[in-house]
Amino acid sequence: MAKKIRTVFFCSSCGYESAKWLGQCPACKEWNTMVEAPAPAKTAGASSAAMSAGHSGIRRKPVPLSAVEETGEERFSTGFSELDRVLGGGVVAGSMVLLGGDPGIGKSTILLQAARNMAASGIETIYISGEESLRQIKMRGKRIGEISDRLRFLCETDLDAVTATLQEEKPRLAIIDSIQTMYSAQVQASPGSITQIREATGVLLRLAKETGITFFLVGHVTKDGNVAGPRVLEHMVDAVLYFEGDRYASYRVLRSVKNRFGSTNEIGIFEMRADGLSEVLNPSEFLLSGRPHDVGGSVVTCSMEGTRPLLLEVQALVCRTSYGYPKRQSTGTDFNRVSLLMAVIEKRLGVPMSQFDAYINLAGGIRQTEPALDLGIVMAILSSYRNVPADDHMIVFGEVGLSGEVRAVSVAQMRVQEAAKMGFTTCVLPRSNMRRLQIPEGMRLIPVSSLAELVDIL
Numbered sequence: 289m290a291k292k293i294r295t296v297f298f299c300s301s302c303g304y305e306s307a308k309w310l311g312q313c314p315a316c317k318e319w320n321t322m323v324e325a326p327a328p329a330k331t332a333g334a335s336s337a338a339m340s341a342g343h344s345g346i347r348r349k350p351v352p353l354s355a356v357e358e359t360g361e362e363r364f365s366t367g368f369s370e371l372d373r374v375l376g377g378g379v380v381a382g383s384m385v386l387l388g389g390d391p392g393i394g395k396s397t398i399l400l401q402a403a404r405n406m407a408a409s410g411i412e413t414i415y416i417s418g419e420e421s422l423r424q425i426k427m428r429g430k431r432i433g434e435i436s437d438r439l440r441f442l443c444e445t446d447l448d449a450v451t452a453t454l455q456e457e458k459p460r461l462a463i464i465d466s467i468q469t470m471y472s473a474q475v476q477a478s479p480g481s482i483t484q485i486r487e488a489t490g491v492l493l494r495l496a497k498e499t500g501i502t503f504f505l506v507g508h509v510t511k512d513g514n515v516a517g518p519r520v521l522e523h524m525v526d527a528v529l530y531f532e533g534d535r536y537a538s539y540r541v542l543r544s545v546k547n548r549f550g551s552t553n554e555i556g557i558f559e560m561r562a563d564g565l566s567e568v569l570n571p572s573e574f575l576l577s578g579r580p581h582d583v584g585g586s587v588v589t590c591s592m593e594g595t596r597p598l599l600l601e602v603q604a605l606v607c608r609t610s611y612g613y614p615k616r617q618s619t620g621t622d623f624n625r626v627s628l629l630m631a632v633i634e635k636r637l638g639v640p641m642s643q644f645d646a647y648i649n650l651a652g653g654i655r656q657t658e659p660a661l662d663l664g665i666v667m668a669i670l671s672s673y674r675n676v677p678a679d680d681h682m683i684v685f686g687e688v689g690l691s692g693e694v695r696a697v698s699v700a701q702m703r704v705q706e707a708a709k710m711g712f713t714t715c716v717l718p719r720s721n722m723r724r725l726q727i728p729e730g731m732r733l734i735p736v737s738s739l740a741e742l743v744d745i746l
């Protein structure tokens with residue numbers, strides 16, 4: 289009798305494994321995502337058997353942490369201070385970083401530029417491309433400038449050939465563009481399938497741990513913005529970065545969603561130019577450029593992104609609804625939070641919000657959900673509703689509670705200083721933040737403790 293190949297089903301969105309086909313994935317609740325793939329081969333001597341027999345080949349003793357030698361992790365700079373900061377202070381040697389993002393956003397460009405910088409500082413690097421030919425890479429390279437010979441290129445999609453080359457060449461850094469194009473002949477599945485992606489990442493991860501090569505992997509994203517392929521990919525690597533932004537605008541935001549070696553709330557802002565990406569070192573200035581003057585509904589607020597204050601413009605458009613049900617939309621901030629703030633405005637200030645449509649937008653394509661934006665959002669809504677422009681040189685921040693009270697926010701000092709640095713002269717802030725605040729020269733502070741006081745300012 290012919291031996292039947294055992295197959296299992298994987299969810300193509302989260303990697304959930306099941307013995308039979310299912311219409312809906314029980315783990316991530318997506319429909320029609322289960323795909324069939326050959327079952328991973330069982331290794332001889334299942335671990336449970338070895339355990340019950342009471343013996344196994346190698347037995348390691350558990351150790352207390354005090355017995356573990358401390359070695360500061362080695363990091364190297366990518367030559368981009370923005371990228372270094374998002375990574376938590378440079379790339380950790382031997383780590384694996386996944387970079388996801390929409391096609392054409394600039395993943396290959398940023399990695400080529402980082403590789404070029406690192407090669408220039410003496411780090412042997414191999415850039416493996418499964419997507420572009422050497423000629424195409426050369427064309428891109430020409431735009432970004434001189435490239436050192438320490439950076440070498442390989443066009444390859446065969447995983448075995450890639451690992452063989454890396455084992456032989458032993459570079460310090462390897463870039464895989466992209467993980468979806470890597471293909472192993474030992475796995476019976478088509479290129480780009482979950483099984484292939486899992487295999488490729490697993491093989492490269494083992495190689496990274498064995499040889500200490502640092503890896504950057506490029507990952508494509510699906511239409512809902514996750515790295516294509518199973519979620520397990522994100523679990524396997526040390527850091528996951530997303531490169532986002534509007535393809536049609538020139539700025540790009542680099543965000544970390546997972547980082548074993550640093551914080552995940554830092555962002556880096558880049559601008560795509562004719563000669564590659566360049567860092568935006570003063571994001572507040574960048575985000576406020578093009579701000580309209582003397583129109584109702586535009587208010588500047590301050591949000592913290594990691595350790596950096598960011599000034600941003602909240603725009604609101606409030607107009608009488610022509611349907612029975614008011615339309616609400618928020619871009620860049622939490623929709624539910626905006627709805628809640630509108631309910632607070634209606635109840636505490638008596639503004640008939642339920643008869644008005646409201647559209648809220650954080651200008652510049654940035655996404656922020658910090659409660660400190662509340663007061664700025666409320667101010668923008670009131671300003672648009674009454675058609676009264678807010679003071680051009682004023683920033684507004686504070687958290688709004690359900691009874692219309694204005695609550696303290698963290699690091700008010702830094703926010704006020706950033707505002708002063710950017711030329712603002714008035715700052716509306718929670719009264720409880722006033723204690724121990726050093727007032728920068730030329731700055732007028734207006735403390736508020738309830739929404740009613742905010743109305744008087746307008």
Ligand code: TYD
Pocket residue numbers: 389390391392393394395396397398428431432560561562563564565
């Ligand atoms: P790319 O890095 O190829 O995107 P990805 O790898 O994420 O798919 O970026 C390609 C886009 O960037 C393309 O639309 C051209 C543009 N670009 C510039 O504007 N300036 C440049 O110097 C380079 C290299 C690309």
Ligand code: MG
Pocket residue numbers: 395396397419465
């Ligand atoms: Mg690319």
